[in-house]
Amino acid sequence: MFLSDNPIMRENEDLLDRKKFSAHLAIAICEWKDKESLVIALNGEWGVGKTSIINIALSQIKTINTDDFPTIVSFNPWIYSDLNSITSHFFGEISKELEIQNQTAKDKKIAHKLKLYASLLNVFPEKNIIKSSYDKFVIGLGLAGISVSSIADWLNINNKTLRLILFVGGAALLFKQVAQSFLSKLSVYYEGKSKFSNPTALDLKKEITAELAERNKKLVIIIDDIDRLTNGEIKEIFRLIKVNADFPNTIYLLSFDRHVVELSLDNSLGVSGSKYLEKIIQVTFDIPEARTVDVHKYLFMHLDRILSTLPSSVEKFFSSESAYWGNIFHSGVRQYLKNLRTVKRYISSLEFNISQMYTGETIEINPVDFIAIECIRIFEPGFYNFMRQNKDLFTSTRSEYNSRNDTQRQTSIVNALTSQAVTNSDTLTELIKQLFPQLQGVIENGNSSYGYSWISGWTKELRVCSPTHFDSYFAYLPKGSSEQISQFELESAMQKIRDRNEFESELQCYIANGKIRELLGLFQDYTDDETKFPTQYFENIIVPLLDITDSLPSERKGMADFGSDWDVMRVIYQLLKRENNKELNYTLLRDAVNQSSSLYAIFLKISTESPSNQNSKIKLLTEEHLADLKKLCIERLKIHTNDNELLENSHLLYILYRWKEWDQSDDLNLYIKRIVSDDVSLLKFLQKYRHHSHVTTMGDYVSRSLITFNFTNLSDLVPETDKIKHRIESIKSSTNLYDSYKEVIDSFVTNYGKEHDRDD
Numbered sequence: 001m002f003l004s005d006n007p008i009m010r011e012n013e014d015l016l017d018r019k020k021f022s023a024h025l026a027i028a029i030c031e032w033k034d035k036e037s038l039v040i041a042l043n044g045e046w047g048v049g050k051t052s053i054i055n056i057a058l059s060q061i062k063t064i065n066t067d068d069f070p071t072i073v074s075f076n077p078w079i080y081s082d083l084n085s086i087t088s089h090f091f092g093e094i095s096k097e098l099e100i101q102n103q104t105a106k107d108k109k110i111a112h113k114l115k116l117y118a119s120l121l122n123v124f125p126e127k128n129i130i131k132s133s134y135d136k137f138v139i140g141l142g143l144a145g146i147s148v149s150s151i152a153d154w155l156n157i158n159n160k161t162l163r164l165i166l167f168v169g170g171a172a173l174l175f176k177q178v179a180q181s182f183l184s185k186l187s188v189y190y191e192g193k194s195k196f197s198n199p200t201a202l203d204l205k206k207e208i209t210a211e212l213a214e215r216n217k218k219l220v221i222i223i224d225d226i227d228r229l230t231n232g233e234i235k236e237i238f239r240l241i242k243v244n245a246d247f248p249n250t251i252y253l254l255s256f257d258r259h260v261v262e263l264s265l266d267n268s269l270g271v272s273g274s275k276y277l278e279k280i281i282q283v284t285f286d287i288p289e290a291r292t293v294d295v296h297k298y299l300f301m302h303l304d305r306i307l308s309t310l311p312s313s314v315e316k317f318f319s320s321e322s323a324y325w326g327n328i329f330h331s332g333v334r335q336y337l338k339n340l341r342t343v344k345r346y347i348s349s350l351e352f353n354i355s356q357m358y359t360g361e362t363i364e365i366n367p368v369d370f371i372a373i374e375c376i377r378i379f380e381p382g383f384y385n386f387m388r389q390n391k392d393l394f395t396s397t398r399s400e401y402n403s404r405n406d407t408q409r410q411t412s413i414v415n416a417l418t419s420q421a422v423t424n425s426d427t428l429t430e431l432i433k434q435l436f437p438q439l440q441g442v443i444e445n446g447n448s449s450y451g452y453s454w455i456s457g458w459t460k461e462l463r464v465c466s467p468t469h470f471d472s473y474f475a476y477l478p479k480g481s482s483e484q485i486s487q488f489e490l491e492s493a494m495q496k497i498r499d500r501n502e503f504e505s506e507l508q509c510y511i512a513n514g515k516i517r518e519l520l521g522l523f524q525d526y527t528d529d530e531t532k533f534p535t536q537y538f539e540n541i542i543v544p545l546l547d548i549t550d551s552l553p554s555e556r557k558g559m560a561d562f563g564s565d566w567d568v569m570r571v572i573y574q575l576l577k578r579e580n581n582k583e584l585n586y587t588l589l590r591d592a593v594n595q596s597s598s599l600y601a602i603f604l605k606i607s608t609e610s611p612s613n614q615n616s617k618i619k620l621l622t623e624e625h626l627a628d629l630k631k632l633c634i635e636r637l638k639i640h641t642n643d644n645e646l647l648e649n650s651h652l653l654y655i656l657y658r659w660k661e662w663d664q665s666d667d668l669n670l671y672i673k674r675i676v677s678d679d680v681s682l683l684k685f686l687q688k689y690r691h692h693s694h695v696t697t698m699g700d701y702v703s704r705s706l707i708t709f710n711f712t713n714l715s716d717l718v719p720e721t722d723k724i725k726h727r728i729e730s731i732k733s734s735t736n737l738y739d740s741y742k743e744v745i746d747s748f749v750t751n752y753g754k755e756h757d758r759d760d
Contacts, residue, residue, distance in 0.1 A: 021288060022056035028283070029057070029220060029251055030064050035213055037250040039241060039280055043258040044287035048339050050255045051224055053287060070218040070251070071107075073097040077237055078228045086236050091118035094221065110211050117204045213248040226256035231268040234261055242280050254281070292338070299337055302347045303371075306354065311361040317368050317461075324434075325368045332431025333372055335424060336379045350374045356476045359488035364478045365469060366462040372435055373464055373473045380428055382421030388474040395467040397438050397455060398448040410446040413439065436465045459525040462487065468522070485515055490522050497537045504544035511551050520567035527574035535579060542572050542592050549601035550650070568601070569608050576620045586625040593632045599640065600651035603633055603658045630662040641671050647681060653688050656717060672717055676724065679731055683741040686728075689714050690747055707743075709751045725752050 025042070032038050044050045058072060075093050077086050091114045098111040212219065226237055241252055258277075265273030307314055318325050337343050353374060357364045377384040387394060393409060416422075417429050433440040437458075438450040458466040464473045472478055478486030493510070496503040510516040526532040533541065545568045552564040576585045589609075593602045606629045609621050621629070637659060640646045649655065659668050675681045689710045715721055725748070732738050732745050 019056065021285075022053050023060050025053065025285060026057040026060040026064065028285075029070070029218075029253070030061060032218065032251060035248045037246055037248060037252070039252045039254065039282050041258070041277070041281045041284045042253065042255045042287065043284055044255075045257050045259075045339075046227070046341070048287050048289075049341075050287060054222060054224060054253065054255060068217045070220045071098060072220045072222065074222045074224070076224065077233060078225055086233065087240055088118040090240060091115070094219070098219075106211065106215070110208060110215075113204055113208050113211070117201060117208060120201045120204065209247055212250065215249050217249070219247070219250045220253060221250060222253045222255070224255040226254060227260040227264075231264045234264045235268040238265070238276070238280055258284075292334075295337065295339060295343060296334065298340060299343045299347070302343075302351075306347070306351050307367065310354070310367065311358050311363050313361065314363055314367045317366055327434050328368050328372050328431070331434045332427045333375050335427040336375050342379075346375065346378055349378055353476060357472070359486065362486075362488035362491045363462070364487045365472050366464065369435060369462075369464040370473060372431060376428070376431070380422055380424075382419065383416055383428060386416045391467070391470050394436050394439065395465060395470050398451045406442055406448060407446050410442050413443060417443075435463075438465060456525045456528075459522075460529065468525070485518050485522060490519070493519060494523075494526065494532050497533065497540050500540040500544055503540055504547055507544055507548045508551070511548060511553075514553075516548075516552065517564050517567060520564065520571055523571050524567075524574060527571060528578050530578075533575060535584075538575055538588055539591060541575065542588055543595050545572060546592055546596040546598050546601035546605065549598045549604070554650075565601070565604060569605060572605060573608065573620070577618055580618065580620075582620065582622055582625065585620045586622075586629070589621070589625075589629055590632065593629060593636060599637060599646070599655055600649065602636065603655050604651075606630055606633055607658055634659060634663045638667060641667075647675065647684050652685075653713070660717070668717075676718060676727075679727070679735065679737060682724070682727065683731070683737065683744055686714075686724075686748060687741075687744045690744055707747055709747050711752065721752075725749070 025040075028040070042050055042053065061070070061072075073094050075090055077089070095111040095114040095118070098107045098114070223237065226234060229237065241254075262273035262277065265271075265276050269276060307318075337346060350371065354365075354367065354370055357370065373384075376387070390412070393412060396409075398406075413432075417432065418425050422428055429443065433443060437454070438448045441447050441449040455466055455468075459468045462469050464470055468479060471481070475481065478484055478488070493503075493506050496506045507516065507519075510519045549565050549568055552568070554563070556563050576588070579585070589605065593606070596602050606626070609626055609629075637646075637655065646652065646655075656668065656672075675685050691708045691710065711721065714724075718724060728745055728748050731741075732749065738745060
């Protein structure tokens with residue numbers, strides 16, 4: 001899953017066509033015949049493949065038919081934490097390689113002299129050892145000084161004597177640590193000195209120089225990744241090459257980012273780093289910029305591999321019929337992926353994260369958007385966090401912002417896009433405008449040209465600009481939470497429409513788990529999609545939706561929320577509007593009226609198609625169709641007037657008012673008279689007029705329970721309310737029904753005749 005960022009070793013691994021450049025470097029090294037040392041610089045930015053080019057060049061050097069194959073030494077100073085010992089480590093590495101790679105007595109002799117030379121250069125105690133020991137000594141004295149009086153009392157000696165003892169002891173410890181380092185290095189020196197007669201560093205260097213000049217092989221010393229070092233280490237490396245390692249028959253191949261090193265030398269030396277390097281380096285090779293086509297070829301190879309592991313449905317997002325993928329790639333993504341190192345880093349992260357975003361054959365996000373968002377996460381992490389924390393700022397449309405807020409919105413986004421934390425403001429801006437169409441106008445002129453109607457389409461396309469899917473791209477969970485309905489679950493629910501019973505069972509499951517309103521909201525994003533809701537299955541959809549209406553939760557999310565029953569009505573309306581076929585619509589609704597188990601649902605649905613309830617200019621039915629459907633509803637209703645089930649219906653009053661509105665016969669009055677003539681039926685009927693709510697007034701910390709009784713609506717169906725009042729008072733004083741119906745009886749009696757309802 002993760003791509004290795006290790007440099008390549010052989011030319012058959014080369015993906016950027018650097019073989020010719022590497023061969024040129026190899027030939028340049030092998031054809032240097034002068035005895036003088038040569039310093040070659042390989043210059044290139046981070047991630048362009050400097051180490052890979054060196055490895056290919058070395059492999060090509062080995063193929064050159066030559067008797068004087070060079071001795072190659074690789075020195076990596078960044079693995080040594082001790083700045084002061086870089087010199088000794090440098091000569092130590094050369095010494096080791098000469099011993100390992102060459103078996104001649106002359107080379108072994110040079111190796112021993114190099115080891116002795118290194119030990120002599122480093123024989124004196126290093127500053128950091130002295131400083132570390134001194135610091136410990138001072139701290140020890142300080143701690144001792146704090147409690148010297150107490151210690152003197154414990155030992156029964158005077159303070160002056162104790163201080164002297166502590167000082168002598170501390171000095172001894174300091175001398176011991178420094179001496180150990182000194183003696184250790186001195187032993188190495190004398191071990192080498194015993195084999196040679198000349199002990200001085202100058203004499204040793206002269207001998208090494210003479211013997212290297214007599215070698216028939218070049219010594220190639222490679223120092224890679226110099227730009228990774230600290231300022232002090234960079235200065236020490238070039239000082240080392242300039243002063244201590246100007247040996248003949250030696251070629252230095254230095255690899256670094258020239259801009260980084262020059263800036264470092266500017267700071268550490270206080271002089272021009274560029275001019276300083278000119279005094280040391282004889283030849284500079286600038287690594288040619290990798291061809292964009294080669295880098296992108298590598299990128300696309302791995303993108304294709306990753307996409308092949310995802311559900312086949314992702315193919316539609318990259319269709320040649322859409323320019324979206326091309327716009328996303330060329331507007332921003334390609335600008336962040338300019339070398340193999342960044343591509344490898346990006347691909348490894350993308351593959352891991354996108355693998356969490358599908359279940360079975362269902363993808364939870366738009367893969368094009370995910371590719372872009374992942375690019376922002378890796379290369380613009382500051383702006384990525386800003387996005388993650390400001391969902392509304394990025395996903396809101398024109399209707400949700402007034403002009404004043406749009407100006408504030410523009411300021412917030414533009415400031416974030418141009419902040420110092422953003423590495424490529426122009427590229428990021430273009431990418432954001434592609435990902436979030438609603439922001440294009442906001443960024444450019446402070447006004448969005450996209451309204452709320454666009455959101456449904458973005459949601460179907462699983463876009464990050466959709467409020468429904470935005471969180472998925474940052475939490476790596478469907479809709480941003482395991483509590484939300486995933487795309488897999490949604491697709492599964494929509495598949496159930498092929499069987500009416502299965503679909504209704506699925507809806508009941510969502511009612512049980514409390515997610516039915518979320519599901520109905522998601523359905524509305526797909527009602528215009530023939531592939532998701534084929535016309536042939538409309539009957540399987542409409543009847544189950546009407547059937548569940550009586551079981552839907554009654555709570556509302558706010559004053560603007562019409563309720564879950566209206567969610568059902570919107571889904572059905574959108575399906576019927578899509579076909580815009582009045583005859584088909586009539587047939588579907590007629591069958592639904594005859595088949596649905598919910599009286600309330602069929603009355604509500606037909607009522608919404610009445611001219612007085614039609615906000616849209618689109619009429620789904622003719623007037624004749626509508627009259628016929630109302631008649632069918634009344635006929636269905638009258639079948640149930642003789643059973644108690646209708647009286648128990650929680651939507652009884654709505655049904656009765658539609659009955660009164662649609663039927664001119666006296667059947668409704670006869671039904672009401674029959675109800676009020678029976679005490680139990682009357683009390684059940686009156687319960688429908690009680691309304692329980694919670695209100696909070698200014699200064700309250702908690703809400704109050706408020707029960708109201710709607711006498712006005714009662715008089716619409718029962719004109720003689722005075723007689724009802726006497727009946728209720730009689731029931732309260734003379735029957736055993738009072739205990740069972742105490743609340744409705746007290747509420748009626750208490751509030752009867754008052755102009756305003758009040759607290760119970």
